[in-house]
Amino acid sequence: MEKSAETVGSVDLKPPASDVGALGWIKTNLFNTPFNSFLTLLILLCLYKTVPPFIKWAFLGGVWFTNGAQCKVAEGACWSVVTQNLRFILFGFYPYEQQWRPAVAIVLLIGFLLYSRERRHWNRKLLVAWPLGLAVMGFIMRGGIFGLPVVETTKWSGIILTLLLAIFGLTAAYPLGVLLALGRRSQLPAIKMLSVIYIELIRGVPLISLLFMASVMFPLFLPEGITVDKILRAQVAIILFTAAYIAEVVRGGLQAIPKGQYEAAESLGLDYYQKMRLIILPQALKIVIPPTVSILISAFKDTSLVVIIGLFDLLKTTQVTLSNPEWMGFSAEAYLFISLVYFAGCFSMSNFSRRLEDELRT
């Protein structure tokens, strides 16, 4: 390096040592102004006050595989509340000796999700494989074939229920939301009005009241003897609710597409559906990936609201565990654990959307 600099007439000097390497980075990013230096020191102080005690509590003094009584005398965190009750937290009231079935279903599901992450895997076969895969998971869970004992959906609880509500909720709400957005911009007055009324009505009420309606009011209108599965009713409420929000976001995307795109598509002779499917929606949906994913993420977390209508999702099974006298008082550990589970779900969604945006950038 040095030699080449000498041989060429103009000498390339190295930047001062204080501007490169780790020291340079620290100087330019953490101590570049007095105020930033102050903030850096303040944050270091905060970290010093919080991180070591947390590590001491969570890891050094933590106990992992004990019973409740030993936990009470332990110095640090009682992770045993999670490890000893893991199967109940995850699978709830699903019959204990049959819990391998939901476990298999979840592994299948995660496999499907991981495979579908790659855009080059997206094709017609995958599109057919998804409903088939979900049906297989359903059969494994429900049983009644191949000698598997039937497990009624009323027993489906824990993470199974959370995932069920989330997967079907999000995949059904998205297309419905897109249709509603198109409906709201339709030139046919009846369709437009229905879409507006739907969106405004649904957005005007909290999800909780929709869930109450689905679980309490809706059955009153059914003829006697006919019942609709409670999970299904909650599921429909979540779908209807999320779709209204998606619709408004997608409508924003549609409005961002210049009029010239519509005109160019029309002047080629494309009909309405071709124009929307090939030209307008691909552009509009791409623009609104970030807000759409926000809605999907919050919908995923909102599935935990089904506790109020007596469904046992992941949050509720955790609460049940904590109401057991043996494990009372260890809610911090248990809630930290399910936060991690929720975080893993939300973070992979946002990660996926960021990748998708990068790949679609033109």
Next chain:
Amino acid sequence: MVQSTASASETIIEIVGLHKWFGDFHVLKDINLQVNRGERIVICGPSGSGKSTLIRCINRLEEHQRGKIVVDNIELTKDIKNIEKIRTEVGMVFQHFNLFPHLTILENLTLGPIWVRKTARAEAEEIAMYYLEKVHIAEQAHKYPGQLSGGQQQRVAIARSLCMKPKVMLFDEPTSALDPEMVKEVLDVMIDLAQEGMTMLVVSHEMGFARSVAHRVLFMDYGQILEQNSPEEFFNNPGHDRSKLFLSQILH
């Protein structure tokens, strides 16, 4: 100079007693126009005169309220099937190109043939490459519109329309959004097209183009056609006071 003449008899566009309003504003007033197959018409006039609106009525990007428009023996009515049929026969080039930014150049060109004409993909790509070569831009086929200059984009837009094998081409100020040094490359493509006998209606202020290519020049103002003349007559001896004023303003 382009010398090919229009086959005088065959009418491809017929406009009779056309009126259009935007709200209360009367943009087009009693327009009557007959265009023969192979004829090339340049429409000029001050902005707001209704010239763009007129050609946008021909493929129903604007709806007219009164009068009759017949394109290739099909009358434009509210019937969406008729409208789509006319649009497949009438190509349109816009001031701002309006290429589809999420598709490659090649995909922009094959979209119409594949989905509207139901052409097989391989054949559609062959047609697309033929026209891309014609507008001298074949090497850009796999780029996206955003990677091309304005002049290149406009040439792609012309090729995109041509892939539909239209009977009429409408140009709505095709060079007014371009940087000056790119105007010529687009006009050259349009002159090539003229030499092949394409029926063209061009809204433009490119008077050199009008002089050398047009069979007829239309001058519009206040939503009316104030003058129709051969380019020779129109430029040397304009018949209407408004045309004289307009020409003196744009020719300095």
